[in-house]
Amino acid sequence: MARQFGDVVIDLQNISLRFGGVKALTDISFNVVEHEIRAIIGPNGAGKSSMLNVINGVYHPQEGNIIFRGQQRQKMEPYEAASQGIARTFQNIALFKGMSVLDNIMTGRNLMMKTSFLHHMLYWGKAQREEIEHRKKVEEVIDFLEIQSIRKTPVGRLPYGLQKRVELARALAAEPTLLLLDEPMAGMNVEEKQDMCRFILDVNDQFGTTIVLIEHDMGVVMDISDRVVVLDYGKKIGDGTPDEVKNDPKVIDAYLGTSH
Numbered sequence: 001m002a003r004q005f006g007d008v009v010i011d012l013q014n015i016s017l018r019f020g021g022v023k024a025l026t027d028i029s030f031n032v033v034e035h036e037i038r039a040i041i042g043p044n045g046a047g048k049s050s051m052l053n054v055i056n057g058v059y060h061p062q063e064g065n066i067i068f069r070g071q072q073r074q075k076m077e078p079y080e081a082a083s084q085g086i087a088r089t090f091q092n093i094a095l096f097k098g099m100s101v102l103d104n105i106m107t108g109r110n111l112m113m114k115t116s117f118l119h120h121m122l123y124w125g126k127a128q129r130e131e132i133e134h135r136k137k138v139e140e141v142i143d144f145l146e147i148q149s150i151r152k153t154p155v156g157r158l159p160y161g162l163q164k165r166v167e168l169a170r171a172l173a174a175e176p177t178l179l180l181l182d183e184p185m186a187g188m189n190v191e192e193k194q195d196m197c198r199f200i201l202d203v204n205d206q207f208g209t210t211i212v213l214i215e216h217d218m219g220v221v222m223d224i225s226d227r228v229v230v231l232d233y234g235k236k237i238g239d240g241t242p243d244e245v246k247n248d249p250k251v252i253d254a255y256l257g258t259s260h
């Protein structure tokens with residue numbers, strides 16, 4: 001059955017980002033539609049991570065417009081992006097290594113916890129109920145990603161592939177509508193990559209989550225993405241379905257190999 005997509009979630013228009021004299025992104029435009037898996041590819045230093053950082057408010061481009069769910073976005077901080085349903089994972093795993101899997105995933109719910117310490121003392125029952133709700137959601141994510149058996153294990157003791165899965169779990173605990181994944185398969189063996197692919201597809205399918213991912217493994221990108229944007233030296237050189245991108249001479253020249 002053909003995949004169904006919705007409205008534009010985020011429209012990036014003519015984005016330029018500089019760090020001093022370094023042009024990280026130059027006049028980049030592309031959009032992401034509801035329910036799709038959108039990949040960003042390109043050689044090292046092409047501007048992929050910078051692009052994710054623009055989407056979730058870590059970097060503010062000097063030029064360009066960002067339309068998020070139909071509204072022009074002004075300078076937005078990462079916590080605001082998170083509260084609007086944007087969650088992400090990082091290229092280098094950013095977890096609390098000494099804390100258990102469960103507690104790490106729980107930190108993904110922090111933004112949703114309404115009760116402060118004082119509130120907690122005054123309205124103990126309400127805070128308890130809230131805590132139970134959060135735990136329930138976290139347990140659902142744990143079941144979904146099949147990590148029940150390691151829920152009490154300190155993250156630092158887990159193999160790399162599982163740590164990446166815990167990071168995905170933490171992002172999912174925030175119930176994102178737009179999920180940004182920065183090299184979710186980096187450093188994984190074939191089996192771990194297959195598992196991660198399956199989970200990404202399942203998240204997209206079962207929760208309807210829109211996903212933007214950066215990935216170097218071309219096999220994976222071509223397999224799971226609906227559309228791919230290709231960056232090179234901070235410029236967009238290709239955009240389309242995996243087949244379109246694969247056969248675009250500009251992309252082949254710059255990235256996938258050589259066209260001649």
Ligand SMILES: Nc1ncnc2c1ncn2[C@@H]1O[C@H](COP(=O)(O)OP(=O)(O)OP(=O)(O)O)[C@@H](O)[C@H]1O
Nearest residue numbers: 019022023024042043044045046047048049050051
């Ligand atoms: N905070 C920063 N300060 C200065 N320069 C930066 C910063 N972040 C990125 N850059 C520069 O911007 C350019 C794009 O970097 P970016 O990390 O976005 O590329 P990338 O495609 O994600 O690379 P990789 O695949 O190696 O992660 C590079 O020249 C990089 O050195």
